[in-house]
Amino acid sequence: MNSITPTKHILKSLSSLDTTQKVSLIPGKIHHHQPKRTRICTIKSIYKQETRNFSAGLVSNRADWQTSCAILASNVVSQQSNERTDGGGNAEIISINGVHQTLDLVPVQQETNLPKPLSITDLSPAPMHGSQLRVAYQGVPGAYSEAAAGKAYPNCVAIPCDQFEVAFQAVGHWIADRAVLPVENSLGGSIHRNYDLLLRHNLHIVGEVQLPVHHCLLALPGVRKEDLNRVISHPQALSQCESTLTKLGLNVAREAVDDTAGAAEFIATHNLRDTAAIASSRAAELYGLQILADGIQDDSSNVTRFVMLAREPIIPRTDRPFKTSIVFAHDEGMSVLFKVLSAFEFRNISLTKIESRPFKNRPIRVVGDASTGGTAKHFEYMFYIDFEASMADPRAQNALAEVQEFTSFLRVLGSYPMDMTAWSPSIRDL
Ligand SMILES: O=C(O)C(=O)C[C@]1(C(=O)O)C=C[C@@H](O)C=C1
Numbered sequence: 001m002n003s004i005t006p007t008k009h010i011l012k013s014l015s016s017l018d019t020t021q022k023v024s025l026i027p028g029k030i031h032h033h034q035p036k037r038t039r040i041c042t043i044k045s046i047y048k049q050e051t052r053n054f055s056a057g058l059v060s061n062r063a064d065w066q067t068s069c070a071i072l073a074s075n076v077v078s079q080q081s082n083e084r085t086d087g088g089g090n091a092e093i094i095s096i097n098g099v100h101q102t103l104d105l106v107p108v109q110q111e112t113n114l115p116k117p118l119s120i121t122d123l124s125p126a127p128m129h130g131s132q133l134r135v136a137y138q139g140v141p142g143a144y145s146e147a148a149a150g151k152a153y154p155n156c157v158a159i160p161c162d163q164f165e166v167a168f169q170a171v172g173h174w175i176a177d178r179a180v181l182p183v184e185n186s187l188g189g190s191i192h193r194n195y196d197l198l199l200r201h202n203l204h205i206v207g208e209v210q211l212p213v214h215h216c217l218l219a220l221p222g223v224r225k226e227d228l229n230r231v232i233s234h235p236q237a238l239s240q241c242e243s244t245l246t247k248l249g250l251n252v253a254r255e256a257v258d259d260t261a262g263a264a265e266f267i268a269t270h271n272l273r274d275t276a277a278i279a280s281s282r283a284a285e286l287y288g289l290q291i292l293a294d295g296i297q298d299d300s301s302n303v304t305r306f307v308m309l310a311r312e313p314i315i316p317r318t319d320r321p322f323k324t325s326i327v328f329a330h331d332e333g334m335s336v337l338f339k340v341l342s343a344f345e346f347r348n349i350s351l352t353k354i355e356s357r358p359f360k361n362r363p364i365r366v367v368g369d370a371s372t373g374g375t376a377k378h379f380e381y382m383f384y385i386d387f388e389a390s391m392a393d394p395r396a397q398n399a400l401a402e403v404q405e406f407t408s409f410l411r412v413l414g415s416y417p418m419d420m421t422a423w424s425p426s427i428r429d430l
Contacts, residue, residue, distance in 0.1 A: 136167040136176035142261030142283030205414025207308035218289040233278035316415040322390030353386040391415035
């Protein structure tokens with residue numbers, strides 16, 4: 001068995017590796033988290049452990065995570081071989097890209113057909129390894145989610161999905177590299193379905209993007225407002241335009257459909273002259289509809305926040321503003337939520353969002369005693385919190401270490417750069 005020293009030089013493509021191969025980790029070569037004694041393990045197990053540590057917020061510095069990436073990416077093939085010259089007939093030889101090594105790993109020689117080593121910037125939210133990133137979104141072309149995917153990953157290939165769940169699965173099954181999904185809107189509030197799915201799937205939040213949403217009322221060419229007896233759209237879009245529709249005298253039926261652009265498409269394909277859609281101006285163009293009214297959202301500051309999801313987390317940094325999203329279930333005890341919030345307040349960490357969802361497998365907790373005055377039924381929740389700090393920041397690590405004491409379940413959904421792009425509510429963005 002040869003040893004490998006994970007170094008940044010060996011960061012290479014993550015795709016073509018055999019994770020069942022064994023390697024040995026040498027103590028103390030790179031950082032203090034190296035084992036005390038030389039440890040022999042599979043690449044898969046190192047990676048799993050490191051990713052678990054990272055997700056749980058237990059990795060204290062990014063070198064830990066880099067180490068696992070380095071090991072994974074080095075395309076190390078460890079083989080039983082007799083070719084070893086030091087006499088060890090059954091010794092394992094490590095070969096890198098087919099070249100056998102008997103010493104510690106060394107940087108791969110540059111040859112024209114060898115892939116370029118990954119650098120830290122490649123591990124940022126939009127790694128582009130020569131090919132276009134495939135980004136799943138819910139809806140059809142012309143949906144706001146498609147625009148959000150384009151804002152998050154310019155030049156990506158946007159993949160429409162008919163449901164949020166499908167977008168999650170597309171990434172999980174390697175059909176897409178990322179998913180971009182809405183989590184909250186400044187007028188309509190949280191998109192609960194995606195909070196529940198974040199918990200159910202094992203994807204990581206690797207970024208966020210905020211999209212000003214500028215709604216239009218669309219109908220077939222020649223149709224007038226007076227001809228309408230129905231307005232269809234995504235439920236969020238309907239709720240974002242409710243007062244304006246009333247002001248426009250459109251006291252007609254509202255019908256919810258899967259997405260805004262899908263509503264426009266439906267009107268066009270079924271030639272519906274009594275129905276209007278709330279959707280983007282791009283949807284009007286794509287499906288040949290006219291714009292009956294422009295900017296019909298009830299408030300010009302109508303912004304939807306989307307999260308970018310990936311199979312792997314990104315390396316948290318401290319050189320730019322980061323946000324971290326967690327979910328937890330509290331343990332038995334008094335004032336647990338207060339104690340959790342205090343852990344952040346004590347360290348001057350601002351919370352940007354708190355959301356509660358029913359705890360699916362344990363929705364109710366019965367307290368008290370029927371024989372002494374009866375019992376009360378408390379609802380149990382999963383709490384989602386976003387806070388303004390990176391997991392690379394010791395304040396965040398310490399806060400989570402404290403939070404862990406009061407929680408029966410804690411998961412870091414992601415630590416990612418904040419969307420700091422300027423936007424103007426008055427400018428039409430779509
Ligand atoms: O239907 C769309 O176009 C979407 O992208 C979905 C969605 C949402 O789920 O909130 C996204 C942004 C707008 O807030 C309205 C609808």
